[in-house]
Amino acid sequence: MEILRAENLCKIYGKSGTKVVALNNVNLMVEKGEFIAIVGASGSGKSTLLHILGGVDEPTSGKVVLNGKDIYSLNDEEQSKLRRREIGLIYQFYNLIPTLNVRENILLPIKLDNGKYDINYFNELVDMLDLNNRITHLPSELSGGQQQRVAIARTLMSKPSVLLADEPTGNLDSQNSKEIMKLLTRANKIYHQTIIMVTHDKVLATYADRIITIEDGKIVDDKKVMHHENN
């Protein structure tokens, strides 16, 4: 079942003289429950693509359809609602709100919306992400790995249609990186969470079931990954 579709996406930065074509006619279709890794060299346009898919950056041309809705034709209120409910974004720098504690950070997108949430699901997530005894801490009191786990919990909390992660492990050591990848895989398997992750680490990319390679703003390769181990 198709959940996300990008059609003829182009993104051009700057004016004629210093023009940078970050995305060049990208087409992409994502099925529900897929775990996609986008790989490519630095500056190839990975983040740009991810941001446009996530509704936080506007394409120069082309459209993005999420659950049948063309997200860039919506007004601000509807777009914000879409971001709250259907899109989860994770960044390299965890981007937590420093003045809110772990619990408040996790619940923030829900609170920005209607405020109703499933306490059991919350506990389950906190359990899964091993944040139980950190729940009232401020972000500044947590390690990098912990902060990223909070960011993931925040994203999963609103059960988004797609989870978009831009180099989520870029700022972590390999041990913590593996932890995070396992968590993402688990979310993918348990909750059938659709995930699109940007990374420039070929090894980490193999956690995904589909790897898209991007070069100079163009998709140059798109292939399924066969997993031999049984998780």
Added chain:
Amino acid sequence: MKTIRSLAFNYLKYNSKKVRVIVLSIILTTILLFTVSLGTSTVRQYKIDTAKTEFGSYHVTFRDTNYDQYQDLKNNKAVKKVVPIQTIDKLSDDELGKYVNIKNIVDSEGKFDLRIQKMESDFEEVVTLVKGRYPQNDHEIIITRMLERNDLAITIGKKISDYTIVGIFQEKNAQAVYNYQQKEDGSFDTIFTPAAITKGNIDNGDNIDLVTTYKSSYNLYNKIYKDAQSLGGTYEIIYGSKRYNNADINFQLVVAYGQYEDFIFQRTMYIFMIIILIILSAFSAITIYNSFTISLQERKKQLGILRSLGASKRQLIKMLLYETLILSIISIPIGIIFSFSFGSIIIFVINKILENIIVNKVKLVVYPIFLIISVIFILLTIFLASFLPIIKMRKISAIETIRESKDYKVLRSKEDYPIIKHLFGSTGEFAYKNMKRNKSKFTTVLVSLIASVVLFITISTFIDVIASSYGVDNGREADIHIVISDNEAATELVQNIKSLVGKDRMTIIKERQFDFKIDNDNIIYDNVSNDGYYGIEIFGLDDASYNRYKKVAGLKNDNQILLYNYLENYDDNTDTNTYEVFFKDTIKDIEICRVDRKFYPDHQTIIPMGCYYHFNNFYITYDNELDWWSPAIIMRMEDYDNFINVAKEYETEQFIKDANSQKIDIYSEKFVKLDKQLNKLFAEYREKGMDIYYDNASLEEYEPYMIIKTIRLVLYIALIFVIIVCLINIINILNTSIALRETEFAVLKSVGMSNKKINSMLRLEQIFLGIKTLLWSLPLATGVVLMLMKLSKEITESGKVAISFPLRAYIISVVGVVSIIFIMIKYSISKIKKNNIIDSIRKQSI
């Protein structure tokens, strides 16, 4: 909404340091704007109180009404209080004569009527009791202080006709008390008809004056006109407004209520005030605007994250406005408390300084309506000033903000500034570009500095304008002038005065005009055909004073000094004065002839002249205007006395008496204290029957002088206060901006910029800031100053610009800005030194 609120609240809680700039700017705004309303209501209340004490709290007196009209007015809903006074009797000249010697009271015509009026109660509405008590029945009266004469025994206890005097009053409501009547031809009865007041019920007759107070001061004139008309009054238009012949308005009070419009001085003052208010508001608004811009810029990334988490623009705006609200709720009361305390201190100081001058103590007052209006005004200023940056924030898309503060990009600007580069080198150009990039931070500092300079220069000029409108500082030789008759007690009195005056300048003068015969040898030019006789004033001075003048004139011996080389000559035929005689500098002995040469043409005394010297301000306080320009001779007192002794045998008794009266001129800084002491002393001697004339000119000018001094003080304190707050503002901005730029400096260091280079970059930034401040503020201030100078024409009678260009204020400003910049440089550099590179880079600020 709850989340929005808690987000806002949390932000403020954890970023108290960052929002301090905003809090400060709101407090500053509140103080500035609230103080204006505080000041306005305090001044207004003071004027009202003073008017009430001095002239009564009534609004109008309707004259010549009857009992029915009195009842009607009493039932008028707009009227708060009506106090009736009914004239019942008039003791005429002849009748009064039986009780007192009226010729001694009124010297000219001896005409004197005493009007007896009755009141039921509320005496204090029209008079202030000075002595005794109020009347309790219709056989007791109180009389005006003007009539009380111990020597004539018109005082408490004395019986006049059927009435016994029980009290003495000072009138407040002069019209009601004196009851001048308008005659048929429209002119006023000028016969001195003071009133005596007795107690009695108002009867069903005529001749009732109604001292009326309305419930509210709103629209007072119209109410008065309406009632005056219905009471049968007719009006004339005088200076554009109606004046009813039967209504005596309590003018001072009505003016204090602000109900009198065509008063040019007041209007000009209001214009000044409004100018200053506008500068203050603009200054506050810009400060708030900038502190918001800074704070939002720091939070761009956080706002971006919130956007990416699905917060809508409306939610963000709500959050920011909510923050503003919280900050306002905290800061406005602080500001108000500040202004109150500040105001109280100033009022305390004013009351102390003006203790002996002002009638009522100044009270710090704020009308509830003023409080509400100013809070609304403050809130409006705050929200308008904060709304713009908040609205601007909308444009920022989530992704840009998330990306932005990730790392510091070393500036890559396409623009070049060849002139800056030429003048200050490449570091200078770099610093300049930095300033451009951190525009809003620099703008706030810039605005604070510019505002301080403009305010300083403007207020200094403003102070000059006020001072010039009063014309203080007249550079007199003496302030206190006393005339006493020269009898046995005089020597002792002079001695007593001398001991009070102490070391201050005191001149004892005797003075008389005589005729002199002047040789043609002594005259340069004379076309007055008066056979060589001229009226000349001679002054006998005490030794010390004589020696003082002698020294100035450079005279070696104790001879006379001739003053002024003009002689005023009155020409009967043409009815003009001519000033025609010019004495030679080397004037020789001149001859005196007695005062009335027509009767005693023979007698002559030779007076040896020492020299001629023109003193610009020789003595004479009371004659400061000096409408006579007569030559005068100064001599030692001993010589003067001898001279008068010789003249004695030819002159009338009165002449000799006048000639012997002593004038004492005193110049003293402590004239207020001296005034009290002298009054006490003179009272003593007057009892003994000595005639004493006493005039303390300084005292008359003391009030405006002290008021000016006080206004000056208050304005300067206010100014210093504003500047201090400005500086705090600047320091605060520097702190946040340096904290923010830590990463920038660290990156610059990590790419190899030396500490020295960074310091010199900083230094240049601040120097540019200083230059920019002066480039902006001096022309701006000049504009305001020119405007003030133009406006000052309106309030000075002469129509000339009364103030000179405030060069001193300009110099102080420039020096001030330079020192502030210097301090800022020192401060920033010392702050930066403490930071280490890695710490700064690692610090991740959202």
